[in-house]
Amino acid sequence: xxxxxxxxxxxSGHVAxxxxxxxxxxxxxxxxxxxxxxxxxxxSNIWVxxxxxxxxxILFPLAPIYRKKNIGYKQAKVTTFHPEGDIEVAKPFVxxxxxxxxxxxxxxxxxxxxxxxxxxxxxxxxxxEGLNPGTNKAYSVCTYTHAEHAxxxxxxxxxxxxxxxxxxxxxxxxxAKSTCQGAAFEYILNVEQELRRHNVRDKAEVxxxxxxxQLGDFGMDGMLLSYxxxxxxSSEMVEMVFEDRGIKWIIGAGVNKIEDGIAHYExxxxxxxxxxxxFAMLIPAFSGHGFKAFDKNNEDITEKLFKGxxxxxxxxxxxxxxxxxxxxxxxxYQNPSYKNIFAPGIAFAPPHAISKPRVSKNxxxxxxxxxxxxxxxxxxxxxxxxxxxxxINGKKELHHKGSLGNMGAACIASAGYxxxxxxxxxxxxxxxxxxxxxxxxxxxxxxxxxxxxxxxAGHWLKLALHYAFIYKAKMKPFWWLIPE
Amino acid sequence: xxxxxxxxxxFYMMNPIIQFFKFIWLSIKIMLxxxxxxxxxxxxxx
Numbered sequence: 001x002x003x004x005x006x007x008x009x010x011x012s013g014h015v016a017x018x019x020x021x022x023x024x025x026x027x028x029x030x031x032x033x034x035x036x037x038x039x040x041x042x043x044s045n046i047w048v049x050x051x052x053x054x055x056x057x058i059l060f061p062l063a064p065i066y067r068k069k070n071i072g073y074k075q076a077k078v079t080t081f082h083p084e085g086d087i088e089v090a091k092p093f094v095x096x097x098x099x100x101x102x103x104x105x106x107x108x109x110x111x112x113x114x115x116x117x118x119x120x121x122x123x124x125x126x127x128x129e130g131l132n133p134g135t136n137k138a139y140s141v142c143t144y145t146h147a148e149h150a151x152x153x154x155x156x157x158x159x160x161x162x163x164x165x166x167x168x169x170x171x172x173x174x175x176a177k178s179t180c181q182g183a184a185f186e187y188i189l190n191v192e193q194e195l196r197r198h199n200v201r202d203k204a205e206v207x208x209x210x211x212x213x214q215l216g217d218f219g220m221d222g223m224l225l226s227y228x229x230x231x232x233x234s235s236e237m238v239e240m241v242f243e244d245r246g247i248k249w250i251i252g253a254g255v256n257k258i259e260d261g262i263a264h265y266e267x268x269x270x271x272x273x274x275x276x277x278x279f280a281m282l283i284p285a286f287s288g289h290g291f292k293a294f295d296k297n298n299e300d301i302t303e304k305l306f307k308g309x310x311x312x313x314x315x316x317x318x319x320x321x322x323x324x325x326x327x328x329x330x331x332x333y334q335n336p337s338y339k340n341i342f343a344p345g346i347a348f349a350p351p352h353a354i355s356k357p358r359v360s361k362n363x364x365x366x367x368x369x370x371x372x373x374x375x376x377x378x379x380x381x382x383x384x385x386x387x388x389x390x391x392i393n394g395k396k397e398l399h400h401k402g403s404l405g406n407m408g409a410a411c412i413a414s415a416g417y418x419x420x421x422x423x424x425x426x427x428x429x430x431x432x433x434x435x436x437x438x439x440x441x442x443x444x445x446x447x448x449x450x451x452x453x454x455x456x457a458g459h460w461l462k463l464a465l466h467y468a469f470i471y472k473a474k475m476k477p478f479w480w481l482i483p484e
Numbered sequence: 485x486x487x488x489x490x491x492x493x494x495f496y497m498m499n500p501i502i503q504f505f506k507f508i509w510l511s512i513k514i515m516l517x518x519x520x521x522x523x524x525x526x527x528x529x530x
Binding site for chain 1 (some may be wrong): 485486487488489496497498499500503504506507510511513514515517518519520522523524525526
């Protein structure tokens, strides 16, 4: 009998738990530890942030599902890792602290045979002075509660605009190294459409601010994609959409301080600027959780497990951008020091960025961090689950591999909500990390598999995925037929 | 605001009948890309 402990119940942790439970017999224990009581379908947060969906539509409580499916669940946060056990406990364990009402503050040592670290990122608002959701007129859509607050503030502003007030809305990244530009991109297009729906578009100046050196970089070095019969750069596609919607943009901008209605930022040319606003939605930097790890003698071994995020089978040798390759990226997400620990999804430490790093004249790195959200999180979680099952069944090697350099991804970006007035920008990319050796003439990606489409069908598709993935996450009949 | 999308293209983008077929086409194409498999990179390139 084996005990598999999964830290986190986001897309990655939940997918791993679901597949492990489905494929392993009942003698094996699957236990999820998460401080969150609800599962949330994060890609739909942007619709909560424009008031077109309620939080209840994008979340459900975890405990009843896990109880029904015979998956253990503790509402707690992990505090320290002990991969060799300690003087009292021979088996490896994690120390957890309960956060639910009945046991709040109590700690426990939870032993494991296999550990999946799917703790995702820490939303590091504190890395930007003054950036705290709901203060200084700046908001976030990173969680459903943040998105609810964003909608309340935006709705208040729309009411003021209906009285004739002219406003400026600033949306984008709130730190020089933020990632997840895609979410901000979706939000700005949705907000712009909602302003038109409320007949107040002429009262608002809508501005995009981002750490990308070019529009459409998305932390992926941009992409060359098929668009109808044409071949287009993602920068051209986003520029076309922004100009058509009357959205202005500031790029190569590292936001470093937020005051009440004022964003301070530095640009790649080394200049310092400010931008005023009446409502802002800024994505923070993502960071690791700052976990500590200890050996059996209680010596600090954090560097064997973490480099901000968790170390896995990547090549972390520092090297210049010109020498980066897809082979640097991990394939199995297994920790090299402790083979029974894995880190799929956002929890693994990337070997380097995907976009070319850029530094301002003042030495400030202003460059997007690599995105690892959504679909790749699900795929990497499933392959980790499959490898653990193989090991339990006696296989010696890890056969399931999934490098971001050999994996496609779809980004269905909502560009406005509505069954007849909605729109979506559908982009697929293959591979996620560009392979400049394999596809030297198409910016590291395979055309055809890397394509873009804009239109109403994109909105329907995003909506269909919303319902399909919530169905899947609830583990309803034949859920496993829906791909990650 | 600069018109960057022509009226005919906009009609194509927002016409529910055309977009219904586009929805089917996109669903299949995206499925082929994302469910088309994944793997490592090291052995294949070494």
